[in-house]
Amino acid sequence: MRIDLHCHTKKCKKGDGNKRNVTKDKFIKKICEADVGVVAITNHNCFDKDQYLDFQNEKFLIWPGIELDIYGDESKGHCILIGNPKDVEVFDKKMKQIINGTHPDDFNIEICDLATKIKDLDVIAICHYGRKNPSLSQNDIDKFKNELSEEIPFYCEPRNLISAGIYYAKNINTMIGSDVRDWDNYSSD
Numbered sequence: 001m002r003i004d005l006h007c008h009t010k011k012c013k014k015g016d017g018n019k020r021n022v023t024k025d026k027f028i029k030k031i032c033e034a035d036v037g038v039v040a041i042t043n044h045n046c047f048d049k050d051q052y053l054d055f056q057n058e059k060f061l062i063w064p065g066i067e068l069d070i071y072g073d074e075s076k077g078h079c080i081l082i083g084n085p086k087d088v089e090v091f092d093k094k095m096k097q098i099i100n101g102t103h104p105d106d107f108n109i110e111i112c113d114l115a116t117k118i119k120d121l122d123v124i125a126i127c128h129y130g131r132k133n134p135s136l137s138q139n140d141i142d143k144f145k146n147e148l149s150e151e152i153p154f155y156c157e158p159r160n161l162i163s164a165g166i167y168y169a170k171n172i173n174t175m176i177g178s179d180v181r182d183w184d185n186y187s188s189d
Helices: 024-033 049-054 085-099 111-118 138-147 161-169 183-188
Strands: 002-007 036-041 061-071 076-083 123-128 154-157
Touching: 002 061, 002 076, 002 123, 024 036, 024 183, 049 061, 049 085, 061 085, 061 111, 076 085, 076 111, 085 111, 111 138, 123 138, 138 154
Parallel strands: 002 036, 036 061, 123 154
Antiparallel strands: 061 076, 076 123
């Protein structure tokens, strides 16, 4: 089964292109054409529970998610959080608490603060890594992993499949999503 745990459905930040905006019909059509069985909606600094619920369908599973701007001692990057779909209300409430009404362009959170705030959530954490732009340094990744609950699975997202293979050979758990920028080209992502 194909999965995509890094999928955007709307322009949230200034740097996001308008082609990230997608209708429900086009979203379902493109996910089905790509033969994806599980997809997580991970918009920048924004979890839209209403859109998440509206996009639910019988053809594939949709999981709640968000891509947060984070920073450590040495670097700034992104952390994708994928929530358990059975706990979407808890995920939504926690994301609202974390973001606290901050506009997506202005939001960022320190890695230890984020780790503390999500330690009781049923989530997967995926941080940009290596040469993916922007990404966290190895020291900041290590610090974040050490602060996280041992119950939270942690992965790094490199910039491409070649990097993923290299990191995997070095015992670094990696995962890559589409990071879709243009829904007309989703299947190639």
